[in-house]
Amino acid sequence: AAEEEEEEEAAAAEEEEEEEEEEEEEEEARPSSRAVAVSLCDSAPCCGGVDDLQAVRSQGLVGALLGSLPRIPRQNLRLGRPLLLLPERGESLQVSLVCCWQDGEGAELRLQVKQHLEDQKRSYEEQSVLALEDRKAALLRAMTSSHTESGDEALQSRLEALDRSFTFPSSALAVQVSTARAGLSYRPEARATLHASRPLRGQEESSCHAARYQVFRDLRGRGFYLTSAGKFGGHFLVYPGDPLRFHAHFIAVCLSLEEPVCLLDLLAVARLGSNVKKTVLLCSPGPEGRVQYTSLQWSGMV
């Protein structure tokens, strides 16, 4: 019953024409197609939890990491969560439940606060025990290394004094800042009740946006991996496999069949593609969801 509820609500958020396909696919029950929590960060879809990231990647959707890695924050080569998804990916079939996290109110909030305080207290006690042990070990090291003649009694007395008087200041408490929202990963049953609070696609639905989405779906259906290609003058970079293992083969530029294209633009994009050794793919979605592809390649007279 929970699954049906999910399907209905997910379908309600998507376009109507995908409803039938969606229900069919979810009935096939692929193990990788699970609900993924996607949140909106300044109207861009993001994923926070590690499980969600794994699920998204296993479905063949590549995103861009935005945040700093907690252990090595001062560099730009390897970034950490959250993962930013392309708008097309956010709309893709298997993903997409948008959750707009509501602040708990009233009793729920008090419960959460109480739980948090209890967690803090527990952590404080654990840490104070560890801190005391640390100090004792340091004292032992200091005493034994200095080779004083006081012997064991002085050591014991010092240790007992430490036991009595040691207090662990709460300002020294090490606090963990969680990267992802704690709620979902702790409570897996909460996923079943996630509902789409608002659709991912915004109000402005231009034709070029629709064209891009159709091309994305078609290429993704053929098994290609797609990332954004703003730096290459196109809409998508098309990889034959996971981007971590392959170089891109194509630069996909989405055009509609009817609109006229300036020849200079075609020449420019062809030049660019030949410079970076990728084939330029002109994609035009046609009727019935089929997409026409035209490739541009630099060739000689022969």
Place this chain on the structure above:
Amino acid sequence: MFTPRPTLTEVSCVKLGNLQVFHLELPLSVQDGYERFLSPSTVSLLQYQVFGHLKRLGFVVHRFDSSCQPSSYERQLNLPRSRDRAGTRLKRKRSDSSEASDRKDEDRTPPETSGVRPAVEGSEGRGGTWWLTDVHGGQSDPSPASGSSHWDFSSILFPDVGSRERQPGRLPSPDPSLLPASLAVGVCDVAPWRRRINLREVKTSPKEQKREEQRRGVNKDREVRRCRNWTEYRALLARRRGRRSGRPAHLWDGDVTPLHDPGQAIPTGELLDKISVIKSTHLLEGASRLKDSGEWRICFNVYQPDSVADFRKSDPGKPYSRVCVCSFGGPVPDLRALKTLALQSGDVSLVFAVVDHGDISFYTFKDFTLPTDVFP
């Protein structure tokens, strides 16, 4: 809600583990921070991405406050900076092009004396009776139209010895009454004379042929015959006059005239200026007169990491560059936006940070003068 000012630093500190933010007594996770703090009204995701990128590289990044910038007038008063615009001309010096056209009508070249042309067809067979016409009376001959002449030219033979069509083989002997008493002249054989004459046709150029036509008579001119009324004839005359003076009417009489009369002398540099399509300008030229549309804003001041030692929050000094954030999906800044932003930025270079879904590219615009290969 949250104040927009410290959100940037808050989020970055949260991510570096320096700061813990509480909302409703519960600690916020980093993801929560992303969702709550970043919005178009406070700090957008694009701006935060650029901010984070630069901070991770070690730059000191501050917000740009346009009210703290000295205005151009203040800059003029306080800072004696040298405006280095090397090798550029602000105004093109315009030479006084003499518009007075020195049109002088070319004189008609005197018609050349071309070769022998068949003037009169020799009509043989007519007897020599012209000397017998009576000066005083003239009854038996058809007198010519003009009454003063008493000669009958139609009966006078002027044989065309060199004509091709009718080749007189021999000339008859003259009337013995014309000759002195004792002289007897026989028939003249023309053939050896003809052999001495260059009988080839003279090739005349079309101009010469036309001149010959015109010489023959205005009425015989083909173009004149095509004119049906005086207006057309006058137009024909004007055309001919224009062609002669080098300023054809169809080019110079309309609304759109040629840029330059080829007959006038002009140095190459000025000619290039005349035909140039692009007008060059500087980034700061005329920028103070432009109204700022407000669409493009400078977001950050960036200071270099190695100047952190002398960087003080109270007195940051001159930034290394200023950053304006945009995305690949958005519009490219046009010249107006570039000029207003350059004016706001002052003497610090402006960098455009273009965000493409996680990748950031930096672009900047610099003044550049195209070289002209003109030797004065």
